[in-house]
Amino acid sequence: MGRTLWPVTAPAPPAPPDDDLDTEASTDEVEPAGWTTSSLFAAAVLGVLLAVVVALGVRYVTAPKADSVDVGFLQDMTYHHDQAVEIASIAAENGTDQEVRSFARETLVYQRYELGYMSALLEQWGFDAGDTDRTAMKWMGMSSRLGDMPGMQPDADVAAARTVTGPAADASFLKMMTAHHRGGLHMAEYAAERAKDPRVRDLARRMAEQQASEIDDLKFAAQRLGVTL
Numbered sequence: 182m183g184r185t186l187w188p189v190t191a192p193a194p195p196a197p198p199d200d201d202l203d204t205e206a207s208t209d210e211v212e213p214a215g216w217t218t219s220s221l222f223a224a225a226v227l228g229v230l231l232a233v234v235v236a237l238g239v240r241y242v243t244a245p246k247a248d249s250v251d252v253g254f255l256q257d258m259t260y261h262h263d264q265a266v267e268i269a270s271i272a273a274e275n276g277t278d279q280e281v282r283s284f285a286r287e288t289l290v291y292q293r294y295e296l297g298y299m300s301a302l303l304e305q306w307g308f309d310a311g312d313t314d315r316t317a318m319k320w321m322g323m324s325s326r327l328g329d330m331p332g333m334q335p336d337a338d339v340a341a342a343r344t345v346t347g348p349a350a351d352a353s354f355l356k357m358m359t360a361h362h363r364g365g366l367h368m369a370e371y372a373a374e375r376a377k378d379p380r381v382r383d384l385a386r387r388m389a390e391q392q393a394s395e396i397d398d399l400k401f402a403a404q405r406l407g408v409t410l
Contacts, residue, residue: 244306253320254372256311272354332364362392
């Protein structure tokens with residue numbers, strides 16, 4: 182279930198030329214052919230400005246609207262991820278199977294990272310995670326309550342998971358997280374195709390790929406432990 186984090190800001194600029202090359206061969210200062218000191222300085226300044234612009238994530242003059250796929254996906258997936266983190270926290274504490282505990286810890290690390298990334302994008306556009314009593318999923322044309330979004334687990338099931346330990350906790354995690362990921366996968370695939378901001382499309386695409394892979398991993402673990410999903 183290993184995954185690769187992607188940077189929130191722009192990649193670092195290319196490394197400068199190696200100053201150690203043949204430094205003892207000559208003590209004379211030699212300028213590259215066709216470049217003057219002033220042009221090199223101007224190019225450096227331009228590169229820094231470009232890096233700053235990209236790092237700030239400037240993509241559009243106008244931020245997406247509140248009812249857009251971009252904003253709706255980030256707000257609803259934030260709520261979705263919050264429950265996944267809760268479920269994973271329980272398994273990391275109460276589970277006993279080492280592979281299951283590893284899955285839970287990975288979920289905690291990566292979904293918390295994604296929560297931070299989504300929060301940063303929303304804040305850049307002047308939004309927050311939204312009211313918890315709002316109507317969700319309008320951006321997909323399937324309005325529902327937040328707790329009824331695809332993959333969301335009943336509060337009673339999550340509460341019950343806190344009361345069990347050992348193999349029962351492992352089984353509870355495998356069942357709930359598999360169903361949770363299936364719902365998240367559905368949402369991510371939709372946003373990957375329809376979001377306007379390329380950062381949101383890329384985030385959604387990565388989520389879809391990762392959660393599809395994790396569903397397979399969870400299925401294999403369930404088969405090994407004799408858990409019926």
